[in-house]
Amino acid sequence: MIDKTVAYIIEHADANIERLKELLRIPGISTDSDHKADIRTSAAWVLKVFTDCGIDAEIVETAGHPCVIADTGPVEGDGPTVLIYGHYDVQPTGDESLWDSPAFEPTVRDGKIFARGSADDKGQALTHLFAAEAWMKTAGKTPIRAKFLIEGEEEIGSPNLGPIVEKFKDRLACDYVALSDTPKLDKNTPAITYGTKGMVYKEIVVTGPSQNLHSGSFGGVITNPGNALALIVNALRDSDNRVTIPGFYDGVRTITEEEKRRMNDVGFEEQAFLESMGAPALTGEKGFSTIERRWCRPTLDVNGLFGGYVGEGASTVIPAKVMAKVSMRIVPDQDAATISAAFDKAVHAATPEGVHVEILNHNECPAYVCSLDSTGIKAAERALEAGFGAKPAFIREGGSLPILALFKEKLGADSLMLGFCMPDCNAHGPNEYFGIDDFHNGTKAAAHLLAELAR
């Protein structure tokens, strides 16, 4: 049966690309309330893919943007049930002048389709929808029962996914969650991501005088909030790029020798990786390799800085208020709440006399890692090899997917993360893209996944 299904996918390759373009043209930016209607249009578009091929589907309202829930219904045999997760909302475009073609006018160049959401996650999510559709069109059913949860709030942190999963616990019940919202290892190697970092995202706000002051008349006699902020932020790391927050590393699981070996075997190309970032050098925590730092070590990064005069030229103010957004990526078994509290304590301890400090909490989620020995992971491995003609790499991800912990907690299911797009796909930057071949191979792999899980 799979041959017919794959043949159908190959036959409809161009049509699938045209349909992907259709969805990419809808500017469903979830963080921007001006695009609320576009989010709804996207949901309706997704719904139609399901209903057109005979899969039951429904738009489900949430406290924010709606999601789409679909279900093929029970199938014969004792195969597992899979819940395929994806999201149709996208990041803002950022500075549009940095895009070589408009973010919402999908454009094909060099075998890649450029558009906001092409990789993250419209393109990758659609592979699973088109794979299920191919099964429905060729076999009249999917090899296993497939459920779908496609949401519209991933890029704003999935605030309503928890309530939805809780509410529809039974309806969404599954043995595995499958999703494609992570990248390949490199051009030739699809990937299964088996671990992600968690996150603790903070904002440090330092205030001093009641308003901006003249730095001549008032310089040197009060603590400058800008200087204080530099001091505080700098106190959080040392010259070995280790985080200095007391207790920060207490919960970190040691990397086993086997995992180290597996990571090194992955054939990670440091030079190409560095070039893709455009940074002057690879640096990082002393005592660890680049791949270890990326996949297994917790980090602390400044994400934003603001305060005082930021226009052209000079203005001699002592800023009344400055802020730094600082986030930490945490790893198993660091506890987010513990790290959050330790961060606050360290910031207060570092704050010099003469300023006030306030800490805002923006985001907090645990890390995730799953066993590589499950039948689901084995099935995913075979599916990727069948779809891409290459053995997948097992990788971990520095990013955070709070939904993984959510699915594990609410549904008891581990997640199979199949990566089809390139690691330098510019997911949140300008010129986001998804390789055309990767899109088609991903669709084939998604079709194989349903067959392999049935075995």
Add this chain to the structure above:
Amino acid sequence: MIDKTVAYIIEHADANIERLKELLRIPGISTDSDHKADIRTSAAWVLKVFTDCGIDAEIVETAGHPCVIADTGPVEGDGPTVLIYGHYDVQPTGDESLWDSPAFEPTVRDGKIFARGSADDKGQALTHLFAAEAWMKTAGKTPIRAKFLIEGEEEIGSPNLGPIVEKFKDRLACDYVALSDTPKLDKNTPAITYGTKGMVYKEIVVTGPSQNLHSGSFGGVITNPGNALALIVNALRDSDNRVTIPGFYDGVRTITEEEKRRMNDVGFEEQAFLESMGAPALTGEKGFSTIERRWCRPTLDVNGLFGGYVGEGASTVIPAKVMAKVSMRIVPDQDAATISAAFDKAVHAATPEGVHVEILNHNECPAYVCSLDSTGIKAAERALEAGFGAKPAFIREGGSLPILALFKEKLGADSLMLGFCMPDCNAHGPNEYFGIDDFHNGTKAAAHLLAELAR
């Protein structure tokens, strides 16, 4: 003669306030090209004050906004010639919602006139014009030859004042420059400012990756420009609030015991000063008093910070580029060029591996200090006492007036800085004001100054 002149000033007090209001209504913001016509209207208004009372005056074009040059012409006797400097341009209003009455609708409350430019410098400059006018109206001449240079670009750093002074060197030749663009010591004490700090204003730009990167996928493996900037900025000062740039203090003139005594005698009220700033505490360089820090010690301040995500909530980017505006106030005998070079060297030395750093130079001017023993200073002292009925304080100023060094260099003249407005007059902030009594007393003092210089 002075009695008649002072009587004239008293008699015309209300009329002078009305005329000040007229000028204050013209929104001559020099930094904003939308207000170019207002600058010209202001210049014409100033010109008319001179010509109406029989003082030769002319609007002189520059490469930017025009200035007004006036001259009473030679007078009998061997008194010195004074060049009175002022500026009719003003700062932007900033956030207009913070003003209790509109910035360009002068409003009298509690004996103060509130408007942008009331103190800085329209109000203070007009005292000298109205004083000269009173002499012309009552004596038909001024006691000494008085020249005037009233410019329209002070708030943008007087970019064309150098060329103008150079070009009209002979026409502007003088023994003393007199100006009122500095404050009183406190409510009861007018002040003569005899020293100002110089400035070296820099912008540190740190770049890393070629674009903002996802802090999950790329955190921990490259140097984050935001963290690097915090490190660099923090490396410029130590925990004693001393600047750590090698050689920074080499040129600093030691404060003499006499000057220390004089500073302490000034009766500076620390608590009131702290309250006026609204900061939590007075802090500063270890080993010096607040007044010493403010008047005589060099400083280093962050003036602005920017980079990465600065909107609401969280966005997990590693910023590609961040910047800090950092300025130093320097004192006699620090050399601006030497300090500038030492700063650059220190920044480069502190820059960690993995980022590029670029340093922009925005501003550089030397400190200024003059002897307290000149006949000009003595005359100014007597004039202030006569005008305000209180002995003036001799103060130094943390701010910078690059024009002082310019006048010294081009005209060989020291500057007499007579302060009439309150130190908390909000010169560059919302609700700028000038006390009505201070305005009248200042006008009287300015009239006395011409008489005292003639003695």
